Amino acid sequence: MITKEDCFNQLRDVIDAVLSTVDENGNPQSRIIDIMHIEDEKIYFLTGRGKDVYREIINHPKVSYLSLKDNKSIRISGEAYKLDDQKYWIDLMFDENKFLNNVYPGESRYILEPFCIENAEMEFFDLTQ
16 A cells, blocks of 8 residues: 555655646646655745746646656645745755756756645556556
8 A cells, every 4th residue: 555655755756747737828737847855745846937837836826746657646736835935945955956056056046936835635546557
């Protein structure tokens, strides 16, 4: 039997997953967003202020996150919100995900905004059974 902790471990192992949002016209939008941190059954990620996904989350915080590994899917649906203390969260996520330093060297990391998904429902589906 798979536990909630197993699901969070799989999400962290996969890292790359699909985040779905709703645009200004009410249309669904999906893109790959990396899970950067998991804590207290919350998922944390980063995105840039200039991106469509940023505006979509700010305007309509209900999101869905879908991950697939070894034909086992995990879907989390909840509300995403921008975190206070931007520097703390970004530094924490960069410490846990060293590859980010190559993409956003030095102070350029602070063009990103940290988000968290909370009040979420989790669904696990095993396609092998």
